[in-house]
Amino acid sequence: MKNKQYSLKIKVFHGIEAPEEGTLVGYGAIIQAYALQVPMPNQLALISFKNRKYSTASWKVFTARHQPEDTLHKQLVFALKYEGVNLLVLKKLFHAVPKQDIESIIKSESLGQYTRRLWFLYEWLLEATLHLPDLNSGNYVNVLDTKLQYAIKGTRSARHRVINNLPGTVDFCPLIFKTQKLETHINANLSDKKNTFLNSIHKDVLQRASSFLLLKDSKASFTIENENPGTNRAMRWGKAIGQAGNKPLSVAELERLQQIVIENARFIKLGLRDEGGFVGEYDRISGDPLPEHISAKHQDIASLLKGLVSANVLMQDATYDAVLAAASIAFGFVFIHPFEDGNGRLHRYLIHHILAKKEFIKQGVIFPVSASILDHIDDYRKVLESYSHPLLDVIKWKVTKDNNVEVLNHTIDLYRYFDATKQAEFLYDCVDDTLKRVIPEEVNYLQNYDAFKRYLDNEFEMPDKMVALLVRFLEQNNGVLSKRALEKEFSALKKEEVKAIEAQYKVIFAI
Known part of the structure; x- marks a missing residue:
């Protein structure tokens, strides 16, 4: 540990160009020193040679007085003070550094607030106890x-004198950084505001709007997956969406929903995957997979979903924002990709489920976020x-004999x-747009x-x-009845009368 050099002068780090020459510190320096195989944090920390303090999309830049000792x-x-908690980097580090x-x-600073956090995180992440006495002050x-x-x-946690306010469990715990967009x-x-708006609408109109929005959301969710379902299939999935929030989230419930969303299971194994998985294309000549996303190993799915379900319970805490909870759980689910098919639609269903469960949406009114996503x-x-x-960049895999992927590490x-920050920002933008x-x-x-x-009546x-x-014909032809319609259905x-109808349509619908 004493021989490691942490602070590193850089202009570029792992292909990420720094806004100016400076010294890499914090998580970036730790990743470099221990060659940790992790995706880079969304923001890295740099000590400015020009003694300036500012932030960019990829960097937090600090003055020389912030320079930490090279230990x-x-x-x-x-890192904990200025970059927050990065559970992935910390766990990889704890495996790389000797326990002693x-x-x-x-021991060198057992009452220090950051040392206590570090102590708790070590024991929480590794589910192991260090040879240290409990604190009593x-x-x-x-x-x-x-x-x-x-x-x-x-x-x-009385042992460490800390409050475990992590929004998850050791089995699943995405974190979200506070940003100006999210705070706004x-x-x-x-x-x-949504409920105020909905309360101003006549009940009959609202009920009809809810039915249309339910179907609109269902169709949009299929379209995102490049599917064009028949009306019956879309209505069946829309009915499931309409019941979001009614049943507790569980693996069994997710499997039930998959059976609804998959109309023909002749060529698809329903239930949790029992082999590797990826999202992407196949090479046209060799047939080899060309992954855009590699799913969790099938051996890990049960543990991950157990953690996801438990984290969802913790996020029911009234102090945790509904949209942030929906982003963490829904995107976490689609990244795990536990099923052979249906993951995308279930991912968007989970958004509905959590918004309903946390009472973000009015009872009986669907929030058609899939339409905005589309x-x-x-x-x-x-x-x-x-x-x-x-x-x-950090997953090692090989092609299987049936042109799937097998993850090796x-x-x-x-x-x-x-880090679910970008996903939370996107989802909140869609919620706002909806x-x-x-x-x-x-x-x-x-x-x-x-x-x-x-x-017309x-x-x-x-x-x-x-x-x-009549309305459908007018919509299709920019407020004018077609020659075919005038010769047949409306002869x-x-x-x-035709001119009067067209004029009235344009006035009412503001064409």
Whole structure:
């Protein structure tokens, strides 16, 4: 431990260009010193040679006075203080450093708040006890600094004099950093604003809007997977979405939902995978897999899902934001990819489930977030790739005889301990868009439809089926009835009546 050099002068680190020349410190320095096989943190820490302090998308830059001593202890204190908790890096480090070295660090400053956090995290992550006596004095400190990362209320650990406010268990615990975007969304109190808006809508219109939005969301979720389901299949999945939040989350419940979403299981094994998995294409000549994402090893799925279900229970804590919980659980599920098929739709179902369970959405009203995701599909792919692509650099795999992938190294922690900040930001953007655009558009459409129908009822006594057909024709032709429609379905209308109907349609629907 004493012979390691941690502080490193750099201009570029692992292909990531620094904003200026400086000294790499904190987690980046630890990763380099121990050659840890982990994806790089979203932000690295740098001591500026120009004595400046600022942040960029990929860097936190500090002044010379922040320079930590060139020891593992002080690099860890710097990392916890300024970069927050990185469970993946810490676990990899704890496996790389002799146990007695960690004990020496803690003994040297056993009452220090960062040392106590480190001590707790070592024993929590490795599920092992260091040869150290329990503390019997000192104020309790949070494991997660709530100025840097989102946390639950937590429970006390008397041995370490810390409050374990981690939003998960040792089997599954994604973390989310506080960002200006997330704070703006959370402080906007979207849930209350949504309910205020919904309460202003007539009950009958709201019920009809909910039915349309349910089908819209179901179809959007299939479209994201490049599927075009029939109406019956979409309605069946929509019905399942409409019941989100009613049943407790469990592996058995996920398997039940997979059976609903997979219409024809002749060529698909239902239930948890019993072999490797990946998302991507196949080489057209060799047939070899070309992964964009490598799923968790099938041997790890049971443990990961157990952790995911337990973490979901912890995140029911009223102090933990509903959208952050939905992002952690839903994206964590799709990264694990526990099933052969249906993972994407179940991933989006989980968003509905958690928003409903945490009462973000009004009872009986679907929140059609899949429709917004579909409208932002490129951003959705980018946020999935922001997790999946860095993993490809640290996962060792080979092609199997049936052109699947077999993972050769230990990877379970990659799916347990990830930074879900980008996923949370994306999901909150979609939630905001759903509230401000998707739902109002549907409600506004129905209100316009009702106004147009009243006009047709008063002027022509037109039956509902014909009204629906007329509106569909007008929608398809920018407010004008086609020659075919005038010659067939609406041949009974006079020219002046057609002009009046088209004019009224354009006024009501603001064409």
